[in-house]
Amino acid sequence: MDTPEKTQITTSLSKFEDSPIFNYINSLSPIKPVKSVHITQALHSLSFGSLPSIFTSPHLSSNKESRFLRRHHYSDPSKSEFSSENGNKVSSDEGTALDVAQSYDNSAELQENFNPGASIGEVSVEPPSEDLRFAVELPRRLKYGCGSPEYDPTPRCGPQIDCSSELAGISRKCSPEREMHLQRVYQAEQRKEATDCDWESLISDSNDLLIFNSPTDTEAFKGLMQKSLDLGTSFSASLGEVHKVQIGPSTQPGETIVPKEINQKRDNLADNGNPNECTTSNPNEDVDNEAVSILHRGIRRRCLDFETAGARRKNLGDSSNLTTSVGGQSDEKIASIDKRFVPFKPGSDSSRCVLPGIGLHLNALAITSKDSKNVKHETLSSGISVPSTVAPCPSQNSGQELNESLSLASTDIDIDPTENEAPFVEDVPQASACLVTEEFNHSSAKKKRRKLEGESEACKRCNCKKSKCLKLYCECFAAGVYCIEPCSCQECFNKPIHEDTVLSTRKQIESRNPLAFAPKVIRSSETATEVGDESSKTPASARHKRGCNCKKSSCLKKYCECYQGGVGCSINCRCEGCKNAFGRKDGSAPAEIEAEAETEDETEGHEKSGVDKISQKTEIQNNEEQNPNSALPMTPLAFCRARPLLQLPFSSKSKPPRSFLSIGSSSGLYTSQKYGKPNILRPQPKFETQVQTIHDDDMPEILRGNYSPSNGIKTSPNSKRVSPPHSI
DNA sequence: GAGTTTGAAACT
DNA sequence: CAGTTTCAAACTC
Numbered sequence: 001m002d003t004p005e006k007t008q009i010t011t012s013l014s015k016f017e018d019s020p021i022f023n024y025i026n027s028l029s030p031i032k033p034v035k036s037v038h039i040t041q042a043l044h045s046l047s048f049g050s051l052p053s054i055f056t057s058p059h060l061s062s063n064k065e066s067r068f069l070r071r072h073h074y075s076d077p078s079k080s081e082f083s084s085e086n087g088n089k090v091s092s093d094e095g096t097a098l099d100v101a102q103s104y105d106n107s108a109e110l111q112e113n114f115n116p117g118a119s120i121g122e123v124s125v126e127p128p129s130e131d132l133r134f135a136v137e138l139p140r141r142l143k144y145g146c147g148s149p150e151y152d153p154t155p156r157c158g159p160q161i162d163c164s165s166e167l168a169g170i171s172r173k174c175s176p177e178r179e180m181h182l183q184r185v186y187q188a189e190q191r192k193e194a195t196d197c198d199w200e201s202l203i204s205d206s207n208d209l210l211i212f213n214s215p216t217d218t219e220a221f222k223g224l225m226q227k228s229l230d231l232g233t234s235f236s237a238s239l240g241e242v243h244k245v246q247i248g249p250s251t252q253p254g255e256t257i258v259p260k261e262i263n264q265k266r267d268n269l270a271d272n273g274n275p276n277e278c279t280t281s282n283p284n285e286d287v288d289n290e291a292v293s294i295l296h297r298g299i300r301r302r303c304l305d306f307e308t309a310g311a312r313r314k315n316l317g318d319s320s321n322l323t324t325s326v327g328g329q330s331d332e333k334i335a336s337i338d339k340r341f342v343p344f345k346p347g348s349d350s351s352r353c354v355l356p357g358i359g360l361h362l363n364a365l366a367i368t369s370k371d372s373k374n375v376k377h378e379t380l381s382s383g384i385s386v387p388s389t390v391a392p393c394p395s396q397n398s399g400q401e402l403n404e405s406l407s408l409a410s411t412d413i414d415i416d417p418t419e420n421e422a423p424f425v426e427d428v429p430q431a432s433a434c435l436v437t438e439e440f441n442h443s444s445a446k447k448k449r450r451k452l453e454g455e456s457e458a459c460k461r462c463n464c465k466k467s468k469c470l471k472l473y474c475e476c477f478a479a480g481v482y483c484i485e486p487c488s489c490q491e492c493f494n495k496p497i498h499e500d501t502v503l504s505t506r507k508q509i510e511s512r513n514p515l516a517f518a519p520k521v522i523r524s525s526e527t528a529t530e531v532g533d534e535s536s537k538t539p540a541s542a543r544h545k546r547g548c549n550c551k552k553s554s555c556l557k558k559y560c561e562c563y564q565g566g567v568g569c570s571i572n573c574r575c576e577g578c579k580n581a582f583g584r585k586d587g588s589a590p591a592e593i594e595a596e597a598e599t600e601d602e603t604e605g606h607e608k609s610g611v612d613k614i615s616q617k618t619e620i621q622n623n624e625e626q627n628p629n630s631a632l633p634m635t636p637l638a639f640c641r642a643r644p645l646l647q648l649p650f651s652s653k654s655k656p657p658r659s660f661l662s663i664g665s666s667s668g669l670y671t672s673q674k675y676g677k678p679n680i681l682r683p684q685p686k687f688e689t690q691v692q693t694i695h696d697d698d699m700p701e702i703l704r705g706n707y708s709p710s711n712g713i714k715t716s717p718n719s720k721r722v723s724p725p726h727s728i
Numbered sequence: 729g730a731g732t733t734t735g736a737a738a739c740t
Numbered sequence: 741c742a743g744t745t746t747c748a749a750a751c752t753c
Binding site for chain 1: 733734735736737738
Binding site for chain 3: 462463465467471472473474475553557558559564
């Protein structure tokens with residue numbers, strides 16, 4: 001491989017030598033050089049290897065080239081596309097040229113090319129400033145552009161090719177109205193494209209599912225998915241550098257990003273258009289950047305989405321890494337991968353249920369058998385920590401039927417083209433469902449809710465009337481997710497529209513109680529691993545963070561958070577007459593409980609108070625198990641204290657840290673089981689959430705190893721409320 | 729579906 | 741920190 005590539009490279013280089021001038025000329029004339037195509041092809045085949053070795057920057061160039069090559073490939077030189085591409089081509093050439101000669105001229109040309117107006121072709125009309133804006137708003141347009149009917153739907157190689165050119169055109173038009181229009185078109189087009197590309201279909205499906213209100217979200221997810229495909233993530237970084245170089249040191253990072261995104265998007269569009277066909281290049285690179293930017297946006301809007309996306313992202317990244325390792329990846333592999341991801345994919349996932357992952361403490365608490373199953377599937381299949389939100393949130397498409405069964409089944413079907421991937425899919429639908437549109441009737445939502453809850457609590461739906469969904473009374477808010485359609489809340493402020501309010505409120509609450517949004521139930525890894533009997537295992541391994549304060553329910557009803565979470569009561573509980581089937585406060589086994597319950601009923605109240613102390617000792621030991629945190633906490637905190645919503649802002653600012661992403665997933669009910677580690681966290685709730693997330697993403701193995709509660713726990717057993725470790 | 733019960737969350 | 745109030749879920753009818 002190498003040798004042939006080198007030879008090709010040499011040839012290409014020779015050509016490139018000419019490139020500077022050639023490029024310059026090209027820039028002057030809209031007509032594209034035929035050579036470029038060949039070169040690009042050669043480069044394409046070459047892949048990154050050779051060039052990159054020479055320069056760091058080359059990676060970018062190489063990547064671009066590959067992209068460009070594709071484009072050229074697909075598009076005829078005569079077409080306008082080239083004009084837009086010229087800039088790109090130039091850049092690619094530049095990369096090579098830089099390597100060889102690093103001529104300033106080239107850099108200058110490159111800058112020009114990059115400039116919005118740079119694309120000499122027809123597209124390049126816009127002033128740079130607008131382009132930047134464009135880039136910022138980005139992906140949407142790009143994609144929309146592709147989808148937009150205005151452009152030639154009939155692509156030669158694929159619709160997307162044209163799209164790239166179109167994008168440029170679109171970029172010109174930037175006006176918001178245009179965007180709106182484009183969005184509409186885009187959505188419509190996606191469906192059309194679906195036939196052409198599985199990817200697109202998948203994505204479109206996800207859209208249909210509704211998770212994403214805005215196309216941007218979907219795109220973000222797309223980006224994520226694509227990201228998974230990334231051949232070399234390293235390239236993205238290198239790209240960033242390259243852009244800077246090309247653009248000029250003076251340019252700020254933000255600025256640099258814009259052009260990058262644009263180019264990338266263009267490329268991506270082209271690539272995406274025919275994933276199967278085009279896959280050879282690494283569209284992923286671009287995607288990463290895009291995805292990140294997009295994600296941020298999307299994330300803000302829906303915590304859940306973020307989490308899921310992040311989780312997926314990780315997953316994708318992992319998978320991608322595997323695939324990427326192979327220099328020239330076969331399209332087939334990628335495609336297969338994509339398919340796998342697809343179900344997870346942001347689009348599908350996010351669309352349906354929001355963030356299971358995020359901070360669904362409550363969710364975490366209540367894990368139904370289904371949930372657990374789902375989780376298991378996820379873990380097993382992907383090994384990824386995709387939070388499976390239990391509740392099948394009704395998909396918009398489905399209509400109200402949503403019922404859990406439907407949602408699950410339908411989602412699988414709809415979303416996944418690949419049935420094999422089904423396990424993944426299941427999770428996805430649930431999560432996405434939560435997000436759904438508000439269109440659903442509240443009443444129906446309640447009914448559904450009850451049904452779902454009974455079976456699985458995956459999606460939180462609230463019925464708040466006075467709290468405006470800005471207090472912990474609201475399950476959605478408490479879970480760190482935005483309210484969605486199924487919610488029958490009144491005067492709800494827990495919506496993306498009121499993001500600021502939500503965030504500020506969360507901060508206030510956290511200031512009061514840092515652990516307020518931490519998962520309430522901490523589960524040990526043991527529980528997580530086990531598929532079968534959640535209840536049986538969970539009680540032992542998992543415990544409610546703060547413990548309950550039940551007096552009349554005997555911890556036998558859902559009024560009891562411990563019971564609701566499927567965990568036994570612990571020392572932390574102040575409950576009276578505890579009969580928790582999952583484990584009494586005193587530590588008696590569930591079975592015993594039943595037998596004893598009757599006798600104890602009266603006495604227990606007293607006993608507990610008295611016994612509690614006694615049991616405390618024993619439990620304390622247990623707590624050690626539960627509180628593995630001591631060791632772990634550090635890592636989680638380090639990652640992020642983030643809570644879903646709070647994190648969002650962060651994510652928006654900068655790429656969502658993995659932890660962030662993971663958080664979502666981990667926090668999710670199901671995730672908690674998976675990760676079982678949470679027990680470790682117990683002592684410090686915040687950590688818990690964080691830790692969990694961390695586990696999911698990066699730390700899992702470590703945590704798993706650590707998770708053993710054995711670590712000395714510092715938690716104060718007596719006080720239900722753990723002193724919030726001051727955050728960070 | 730309406731009303732009651734319950735316990736967490738919020739407030740004082 | 742303790743007591744009270746508020747709130748929404750859970751539950752019952």
